[in-house]
Amino acid sequence: MAADGEDYPRTLAELERRFSSEEACRAYLGQLRWPDGFRCPACGADHGWPTGRGDLIECSRCHHQTSVIAGTIFEGTRKPLPMWFRAMWLVTSEKNGVSALGLQRQLGIGSYETAWAWLHKLRRVWSGSAGTDCTAWWRWTRPSWAAWSPGCGAGRRPRSPW
Ligand SMILES: [Zn+2]
Numbered sequence: 001m002a003a004d005g006e007d008y009p010r011t012l013a014e015l016e017r018r019f020s021s022e023e024a025c026r027a028y029l030g031q032l033r034w035p036d037g038f039r040c041p042a043c044g045a046d047h048g049w050p051t052g053r054g055d056l057i058e059c060s061r062c063h064h065q066t067s068v069i070a071g072t073i074f075e076g077t078r079k080p081l082p083m084w085f086r087a088m089w090l091v092t093s094e095k096n097g098v099s100a101l102g103l104q105r106q107l108g109i110g111s112y113e114t115a116w117a118w119l120h121k122l123r124r125v126w127s128g129s130a131g132t133d134c135t136a137w138w139r140w141t142r143p144s145w146a147a148w149s150p151g152c153g154a155g156r157r158p159r160s161p162w
Contacts, residue, residue: 015089025081026055030068041066073121083107084118091122 009015019025038048038057042064048057055067069075074084086107090098098106104115 009089012089015085019082019085022081025085026068029072029074029081033068040064041070083109087118088122091119097123 040059043062045061047060058065100116100119109115
């Protein structure tokens with residue numbers, strides 16, 4: 001399952017098959033974030049409902065609104081998640097690390113500056129050793145999600161699967 005870090009794509013083909021849509025990416029991130037179902041990051045309640053605005057979920061107890069990507073490196077992005085997933089694959093699977101130019105070319109990103117910004121964002125998150133093992137693949141979500149608690153409601157740290 002996702003929570004133990006074992007559920008990750010092994011090959012580029014698998015990555016593309018599994019994460020070809022925004023929905024598939026969000027479902028995967030949702031599993032990582034809430035392996036036992038939704039949990040409000042502000043009050044810890046385990047029930048919320050969709051607000052109908054984007055993928056925002058509102059807590060049924062404290063009305064805090066959150067989403068599966070709130071507080072992660074994906075928050076506020078205007079690029080599709082499948083593109084991010086591919087970028088993460090490239091950053092974590094190439095032995096000597098992908099260059100900004102390589103990222104730009106392989107993803108079809110419009111500007112070099114954007115590619116460079118992505119690369120550095122991802123590198124900051126992913127600070128482990130290079131390689132395609134499962135640790136390398138799933139570590140990118142962990143530091144960003146672990147850091148997502150400040151400013152959440154009552155100051156209570158959200159329950160983290162890690
Ligand atoms: Zn709540």
